[in-house]
Amino acid sequence: MKFTLLINEGPYQHQASDTAYQFAKAALAKGHEIYRVFFYNDGVNNATRLAIPPQDDRNITENWAALAKEHELDMVVCIAAAQRRGMLDADEAGRQGKDADNIHPAFRISGLGQLVEGGIQADRLLTFGD
Amino acid sequence: MAMLHTVNKSPFERNSLNSCLSKSKEGSTILLIEDAVVGALKGTIVADKLTAAVANKNVCVLGSDLNTRGFTEADIIDGIKIVDYAGFVDLVAEHSNVQSWL
Numbered sequence: 001m002k003f004t005l006l007i008n009e010g011p012y013q014h015q016a017s018d019t020a021y022q023f024a025k026a027a028l029a030k031g032h033e034i035y036r037v038f039f040y041n042d043g044v045n046n047a048t049r050l051a052i053p054p055q056d057d058r059n060i061t062e063n064w065a066a067l068a069k070e071h072e073l074d075m076v077v078c079i080a081a082a083q084r085r086g087m088l089d090a091d092e093a094g095r096q097g098k099d100a101d102n103i104h105p106a107f108r109i110s111g112l113g114q115l116v117e118g119g120i121q122a123d124r125l126l127t128f129g130d
Numbered sequence: 131m132a133m134l135h136t137v138n139k140s141p142f143e144r145n146s147l148n149s150c151l152s153k154s155k156e157g158s159t160i161l162l163i164e165d166a167v168v169g170a171l172k173g174t175i176v177a178d179k180l181t182a183a184v185a186n187k188n189v190c191v192l193g194s195d196l197n198t199r200g201f202t203e204a205d206i207i208d209g210i211k212i213v214d215y216a217g218f219v220d221l222v223a224e225h226s227n228v229q230s231w232l
Binding site: 001003014019030032127 | 136138163164165194195214215216218219220222223227228230232
């Protein structure tokens, strides 16, 4: 079965990103497919490559990145939500004339259409967040 | 096919569990995750509503979130089932769609 996951909450806020990650791992272990993980609203902050959590804590961004690498997950950050929050990849930083970028290369920026398409293409759409 | 409802906030913080209990149909499944697991405990102000829900709905709680908060099977209302993440995945697959009460 194909799942699309929507994450609306930032990392280390409550537990949404952790739950979604554990769900994704369990689904993949059972042979299901994660069609897309869409990061929206404060959820875009899960994509920062600059976070440095304490060494005895989980690194949410790196966990997602590792899972994405292993299973070739499509992890999409909403561009409008990202730009409002100062989340830019190198291309966007150049286009907007900013001097830095902070989105992890495991994630890609795109629009809300990717959420709609993810909902259509997947058998189930699950929301995690506030 | 029946619907799966997930609730992730404590009933002592938000009204989402109450909304879920009053809107969900008989035969549907309610899965308590994250802070909502405290809604499954015995002796709270919402316990009567959960006990009533168990009679005609499938009520489950995510075991790891329950244990993380210091509770075990002995603390929860009779009839509420404990599932793990694999069980969560199965519930999603077995139901026609998922409503997340946030």
